[in-house]
Amino acid sequence: MTRFRLELLQWYALFAGPLMWATQHALEFGWTNAHCSTPVAAWNVPAIWLNVLITAVCGSAVVAAEVAAFVVYRETANVGEYAPGPYGRMKFFAQAALLGNVLFIVIVALDATGAFYHGCGQA
Amino acid sequence: MSGASYAVGSARSNGWWGMVVFVLGETTLFLMLFATYFYLRLQSHHWPPPGIDKPPVLTPVLLTAALASTSIPMQAAWTRARHGNRVAAWWLLAAAAIVQVGYLIWQVHDFVLDVHREPPSHSAYASIRSTTLAIDHAHVLLGVLLTAWMVVRLATRLTPYRLRGLQATTFYWHAVNAITIAVLFVVDLSPHL
Numbered sequence: 001m002t003r004f005r006l007e008l009l010q011w012y013a014l015f016a017g018p019l020m021w022a023t024q025h026a027l028e029f030g031w032t033n034a035h036c037s038t039p040v041a042a043w044n045v046p047a048i049w050l051n052v053l054i055t056a057v058c059g060s061a062v063v064a065a066e067v068a069a070f071v072v073y074r075e076t077a078n079v080g081e082y083a084p085g086p087y088g089r090m091k092f093f094a095q096a097a098l099l100g101n102v103l104f105i106v107i108v109a110l111d112a113t114g115a116f117y118h119g120c121g122q123a
Numbered sequence: 124m125s126g127a128s129y130a131v132g133s134a135r136s137n138g139w140w141g142m143v144v145f146v147l148g149e150t151t152l153f154l155m156l157f158a159t160y161f162y163l164r165l166q167s168h169h170w171p172p173p174g175i176d177k178p179p180v181l182t183p184v185l186l187t188a189a190l191a192s193t194s195i196p197m198q199a200a201w202t203r204a205r206h207g208n209r210v211a212a213w214w215l216l217a218a219a220a221i222v223q224v225g226y227l228i229w230q231v232h233d234f235v236l237d238v239h240r241e242p243p244s245h246s247a248y249a250s251i252r253s254t255t256l257a258i259d260h261a262h263v264l265l266g267v268l269l270t271a272w273m274v275v276r277l278a279t280r281l282t283p284y285r286l287r288g289l290q291a292t293t294f295y296w297h298a299v300n301a302i303t304i305a306v307l308f309v310v311d312l313s314p315h316l
Binding site (some may be wrong): 002014082085086088089092093096108 | 135136137140141146151271
């Protein structure tokens with residue numbers, strides 16, 4: 001794999017998790033709250049299916065980031081643990097993303113659960 | 124003093140990259156605190172609530188200016204150390220550490236007085252103000268510990284490993300100083316606007 005592709009995968013692996021979770025959180029929080037207002041509720045948009053769609057898109061992107069991290073980690077398997085330069089950084093960030101994206105997958109699942117069980121009567 | 128030059132080159136160390144990611148995470152934390160602060164402010168008719176004085180301006184501004192100015196000796200220390208001038212780097216670090224410790228002592232003293240005067244449990248204003256300031260002071264404390272550690276390590280000799288530690292510490296201080304300026308604007312100056 002070329003270095004350019006590895007770089008792309010590494011940065012995607014590192015940043016897609018937090019960005020996708022933030023996107024999912026903002027969209028589901030905003031939509032779920034808006035759905036509780038009388039004018040928006042009158043639109044009869046199925047809130048649960050919209051939340052499922054948002055979670056599916058964002059969750060898939062985070063899972064793809066985990067896969068990207070694994071690919072970069074495999075491609076840099078021969079690079080030393082504290083090697084300087086781009087390849088050392090790519091391996092370092094791939095390791096960080098491998099762990100971080102597992103946490104983000106769990107956070108996305110928890111966020112979706114919260115949105116599904118949100119009741120309009122709650123404060 | 125060693126005359127050797129430790130050229131780091133254009134490639135950043137993993138330690139520096141790790142610090143960048145850490146700072147990004149902490150920046151997100153402060154952005155959420157700022158968002159919470161302005162959300163609560165927009166929900167209130169009076170900010171600060173009746174019976175609470177607006178925060179002082181002069182002392183926090185001067186203290187923050189003093190802290191922000193330590194970015195200069197920190198950067199200079201890193202530059203000197205990179206060129207192998209350990210003694211000059213050590214003195215610059217020590218000077219920065221004195222100002223940073225002075226800032227922290229003064230601010231923590233004022234913070235304790237603030238919390239006793241207006242406990243966080245009394246109002247949303249006191250709660251978000253004290254939370255934001257406490258977290259900012261905690262970051263300054265971490266920076267002081269990092270600087271102190273570098274002062275200890277550079278007292279004996281300079282190695283590429285310690286140089287990378289100084290590089291990461293310097294970056295951390297630039298970030299903390301920028302965050303502290305933002306906290307000053309949000310927590311101390313914005314209630315006067």
